[in-house]
Amino acid sequence: xxxxxxxxxxxxxxxxxxxxxxxxxxxxxxxxxxxxxxxxxxxxxxxxxxxxxxxxxxxxxxxxxxxxxxxxxxxxxxxxxxxxxxxxxxxxxxxxxxxxxxxxxxxxxxxxxxxxxxxxxxxxxxxxxxxxxxxxxxxxxxxxxxxxxxxxxxxxxxxxxxxxxxxxxxxxxxxxxxxxxxxxxxxxxxxxxxxxxxxxxxxxxxxxxxxxxxxxxxxxxxxxxxxxxxxxxxxxxxxxxxxxxxxxxxxxxxxxxxxxxxxxxxxxxxxxxxxxxxxxxxxxxxxxxxxxxxxxxxxxxxxxxxxxxxxxxxxxxxxxxxxxxxxxxxxxxxxxxxxxxxxxxxxxxxxxxxxxxxxxxxxxxxxxxxxxxxxxxxxxxxxxxxxxxxxx
Amino acid sequence: xxxxxxxxxxxxxxxxxxxxxxxxxxxxxxxxxxxxxxxxxxxxxxxxxxxxxxxxxxxxxxxxxxxxxxxxxxxxxxxxxxxxxxxxxxxxxxxxxxxxxxxxxxxxxxxxxxxxxxxxxxxxxxxxxxxxxxxxxxxxxxxxxxxxxxxxxxxxxxxxxxxxxxxxxxxxxxxxxxxxxxxxxxxxxxxxxxxxxxxxxxxxxxxxxxxxxxxxxxxxxxxxxxxxxxxxxxxxxxxxxxxxxxxxxxxxxxxxxxxxxxxxxxxxxxxxxxxxxxxxxxxxxxxxxxxxxxxx
Amino acid sequence: xxxxxxxxxxxxxxxxxxxxxxxxxxxxxxxxxxxxxxxxxxxxxxxxxxxxxxxxxxxxxxxxxxxxxxxxxxxxxxxxxxxxxxxxxxxxxxxxxxxxxxxxxxxxxxxxxxxxxxxxxxxxxxxxxxxxxxxxxxxxxxxxxxxxxxxxxxxxxxxxxxxxxxxxxxxxxxxxxxxxxxxxxxxxxxxxxxxxxxxxxxxxxxxxxxxxxxxxxxxxxxxxxxxxxxxxxxxxxxxxxxxxxxxxxxxxxxxxxxxxxxxxxxxxxxxxxxxxxxxxxxxxxxxxxxxxxxxxxxxxxxx
Numbered sequence: 005x006x007x008x009x010x011x012x013x014x015x016x017x018x019x020x021x022x023x024x025x026x027x028x029x030x031x032x033x034x035x036x037x038x039x040x041x042x043x044x045x046x047x048x049x050x051x052x053x054x055x056x057x058x059x060x061x062x063x064x065x066x067x068x069x070x071x072x073x074x075x076x077x078x079x080x081x082x083x084x085x086x087x088x089x090x091x092x093x094x095x096x097x098x099x100x101x102x103x104x105x106x107x108x109x110x111x112x113x114x115x116x117x118x119x120x121x122x123x124x125x126x127x128x129x130x131x132x133x134x135x136x137x138x139x140x141x142x143x144x145x146x147x148x149x150x151x152x153x154x155x156x157x158x159x160x161x162x163x164x165x166x167x168x169x170x171x172x173x174x175x176x177x178x179x180x181x182x183x184x185x186x187x188x189x190x191x192x193x194x195x196x197x198x199x200x201x202x203x204x205x206x207x208x209x210x211x212x213x214x215x216x217x218x219x220x221x222x223x224x225x226x227x228x229x230x231x232x233x234x235x236x237x238x239x240x241x242x243x244x245x246x247x248x249x250x251x252x253x254x255x256x257x258x259x260x261x262x263x264x265x266x267x268x269x270x271x272x273x274x275x276x277x278x279x280x281x282x283x284x285x286x287x288x289x290x291x292x293x294x295x296x297x298x299x300x301x302x303x304x305x306x307x308x309x310x311x312x313x314x315x316x317x318x319x320x321x322x323x324x325x326x327x328x329x330x331x332x333x334x335x336x337x338x339x340x341x342x343x344x345x346x347x348x349x350x351x352x353x354x355x356x357x358x359x360x361x362x363x364x365x366x367x368x369x370x371x372x373x374x375x376x377x378x379x380x381x382x383x384x385x386x387x388x389x390x391x392x393x394x395x396x
Numbered sequence: 397x398x399x400x401x402x403x404x405x406x407x408x409x410x411x412x413x414x415x416x417x418x419x420x421x422x423x424x425x426x427x428x429x430x431x432x433x434x435x436x437x438x439x440x441x442x443x444x445x446x447x448x449x450x451x452x453x454x455x456x457x458x459x460x461x462x463x464x465x466x467x468x469x470x471x472x473x474x475x476x477x478x479x480x481x482x483x484x485x486x487x488x489x490x491x492x493x494x495x496x497x498x499x500x501x502x503x504x505x506x507x508x509x510x511x512x513x514x515x516x517x518x519x520x521x522x523x524x525x526x527x528x529x530x531x532x533x534x535x536x537x538x539x540x541x542x543x544x545x546x547x548x549x550x551x552x553x554x555x556x557x558x559x560x561x562x563x564x565x566x567x568x569x570x571x572x573x574x575x576x577x578x579x580x581x582x583x584x585x586x587x588x589x590x591x592x593x594x595x596x597x598x599x600x601x602x603x604x605x606x607x608x609x610x611x612x613x614x615x616x617x618x619x620x621x622x623x624x625x626x627x628x629x630x631x632x633x634x635x636x637x638x639x640x641x642x643x644x645x646x647x648x649x650x651x652x653x654x655x656x657x658x659x660x661x662x663x664x665x666x667x668x669x670x671x672x673x674x675x676x677x678x679x680x681x682x683x684x685x686x687x688x689x690x691x692x
Numbered sequence: 693x694x695x696x697x698x699x700x701x702x703x704x705x706x707x708x709x710x711x712x713x714x715x716x717x718x719x720x721x722x723x724x725x726x727x728x729x730x731x732x733x734x735x736x737x738x739x740x741x742x743x744x745x746x747x748x749x750x751x752x753x754x755x756x757x758x759x760x761x762x763x764x765x766x767x768x769x770x771x772x773x774x775x776x777x778x779x780x781x782x783x784x785x786x787x788x789x790x791x792x793x794x795x796x797x798x799x800x801x802x803x804x805x806x807x808x809x810x811x812x813x814x815x816x817x818x819x820x821x822x823x824x825x826x827x828x829x830x831x832x833x834x835x836x837x838x839x840x841x842x843x844x845x846x847x848x849x850x851x852x853x854x855x856x857x858x859x860x861x862x863x864x865x866x867x868x869x870x871x872x873x874x875x876x877x878x879x880x881x882x883x884x885x886x887x888x889x890x891x892x893x894x895x896x897x898x899x900x901x902x903x904x905x906x907x908x909x910x911x912x913x914x915x916x917x918x919x920x921x922x923x924x925x926x927x928x929x930x931x932x933x934x935x936x937x938x939x940x941x942x943x944x945x946x947x948x949x950x951x952x953x954x955x956x957x958x959x960x961x962x963x964x965x966x967x968x969x970x971x972x973x974x975x976x977x978x979x980x981x982x983x984x985x986x987x988x989x990x991x992x993x994x995x
Contacts, residue, residue, distance in 0.1 A: 040960040041512070043915060045520040046616045083960030087916070088909035093722040101719045114916070117829060118909040139829060181663065181817050183913060186826035208821055209662035210814060211915065212622055217408035218658035237522055241614050249531050249540045250404065271524030271614060308521075433799060481976070494979070496799050497747060501931055501975045504924060508968035512961040625810070628803055636799070667818055670811035677804040678792050 032068050035080040035104035037094040039111050042086025048111040050311035051134060054318035055108060057302060071333035080104050088118035095119045099126045105334050109133045109321055123147040129340040131324045133317040137187055145359040149343060151320050154282045158367040160191030166369060166381045167230060168199045170390060172256045175230040176205035176223040185234035204228050213239055216246045223252060230256030237262040241271050248275045248396035255392035263372050266308035276372050278393035283370035285316035285352045286379045288387035294351040312370060312377050323350045400658055403537040411543045413650025414550035419623055420630030420642045421554060422601035428574035428637030429594040430486060432499040436507035437627050438620030440470055440599050444606020445615045452525050459527055462607045470603030474596035486591060514617035522614040542611035549608055554643050561639055570594055574637050629673045635683025644685055701938050702852035709844040713837060721840050727949045728843035729901050734929050734941035735850035739857055740894040742935035744887055745870030749802050749923050750809030754782040754895040756918035758902030760816055763828040763912035775900050782899025786892045794887045813918035820914060833907040843904055850897050854938040866890055932974050934981020943982045
């Protein structure tokens, strides 16, 4: 080997060694629990998928920017069995035993509530996501934040306003007895009353409902202008199928949980068209440059569309964490400061917190239009006009 | 009142009832012949549903053909379960005594295994597909194609099995085993073979029910439990091991749900069903229909 | 049984339990809380299901009722009263439904207990719905160390109770009726009364445990409070640990808690599969449970 080759080889080796040490930076460990088994198991994957997509995207770019230095992300994940008591244990373990650097949120309102005191006790900040209840505001602000704008009291008011604006004068209201549905109903009824919208049918059903024929026959004969179904995915599908069978002809169809998920359109096909649902994110917003790339990346990786509510929220909470850490590093108090005061740039546009709530994103509604899901209310955020439902 | 007499409600009661009858049938076969409390019954339905789903989504296979594959898969599982787990227990008199209690636990273990293997393999996200969703009209009754198909197939299978038990030698052997085990042995029935076939049949029927369900509902690894409960309600209403009464009980349960809700309100659905369930167990555990004989 | 032997087991639980908080680890305390709750639940369950042979697959009904009582009375009454009330309501419920329910035998009883648990669950859902409530939050619930202390007390009490009952006339009567109920009746054992007493006793502590766990999460929701998984877990722990004497439930609870710490949290679905396999294995090959293995080991070695 001649001298030049030796020199090149040494330079190369040194270069590799330097690059190697740069890669061998300490990973940033982020902990969370997710409901892989139990009552919420069907809902949690949409959140976990978003978390993992974010982690891999960030790692592909060299890692998480911790106040200047890039460090790879490592998740520490446990299954909480959809049980708030387990989640409490797990978050305590993550904080005191595993000593993770950062935390991400679990799935669902009850578990967010259960771990809020834990975060408070250990003064460990965490950005929440899939929790939505007016009772959120009762939580002492400090170490937990909720980016969602789909909060029941605002939803009741906005939905009544949207109905009024679209000249819906009478509705049928069907509701599951599960907490989220009931809470929305409790705010919706007075709001409807205020707008002068008549409730012709008002029924509740248990979570294991298997047939809605009797209920829907009553709805059909009442001939309302709109049907509001506060349902969960399996009853959402049941409703849509049986409404189609019976031929319900109300132009305003609202289904609470389900239409933002991939399987809903797969199960219903064209019947899912023009159904209105909750949500505040759509990839169609051109002034949110991060929105479409997230959508495309999710589809490319998982071969299904992201849940426009839960997956988007999960990803948003990761983006917020990412930007806060870049600014403040890993110190808990500095992080808390940063999250509480910064305006974040997310796939849902700018987001800023006041107390525990996101005050930038308005409470909005989405509508399934063909193979897209568009924002249709309020007009200030809409990506497409609302279309009344003409057929199943 | 008009609603109660409507054909639409009748159709709903019939299609729900037929499915319950089918699911109850599979469970009754297993319990009647071997006194096994199969709490994994609903999970077999889940497996049938996934077979139909993947067949349709990956291979474009119509669920009608999916029925055949599901039945085969169910039968295979039944065979494996019998040979590996129960054959020994059923043949040893000492173990036979504790069989019922133990079978509950064993099937519970199987249930947990099936659910979580499915979750590992397919993730817990709900799935679904569109099949035969056109709505047909008969007078002023609207019927979605897939519900009609489910009703039709369920009726055919129930009828076929009912006739088998009545007319075919093998069916008679099954009946003999259900009604009088020791006598069947004396008469020369090959108990081992009858038990094996019953288990395979029971599992296969559950899987086929899964295919039918998959056309109308969402599919997920943990979807089976409500079907297990429904199956138990059906066989209790009809009387444990009483196959023909069980078929009638399936339709009875369907009618109870549909008309019960129509008479009261949707919010009472579960309370009604479980209320009747508990009442029957307390007052007439041998079942509402059929002979007044408590099995075992 | 000598006085000394009776107190051995509960004393062991008490001592080990008292040592735990000294470790200073909040995480270990959390595990300890969970373990004590399961011990209390399974020991109570054995009073009816192992000693009398009436296997209950719906024990979560008492647990859920206790949680509901606590959720309803939180803030209106002091903590000790609320917890006692939780246990009392569960016991009264057992008393009320016990007579008709215990008349049912064999597999019907097992299915019936499950049916009752589900019925109560849906009735509570209906009640909450009519009241306009959808889930209940309990702000200001006591800290983990307090809850742990109470749970430990319940675990010791349940173990002590199980040991005492086994050695008492009640226990012997239950055993007799488990073996052959008709024969026991003819010999003069008051089977109905004994069954009812066992049923009520097996309900009280689970009621309090349900209330405790609700306080731990400060959240009550019927679908979770009456989750059938709790019933199944109790039975599984009893089967694997063995239910012939008071050691079995302890071993079963400890075994599953350890297993879950090692496996489940990290590989949940895999853990559940292992659980299923273990359950089948124990039922088929080790019917007396871990306690049974230990007992036959001890018997073999001359001591």
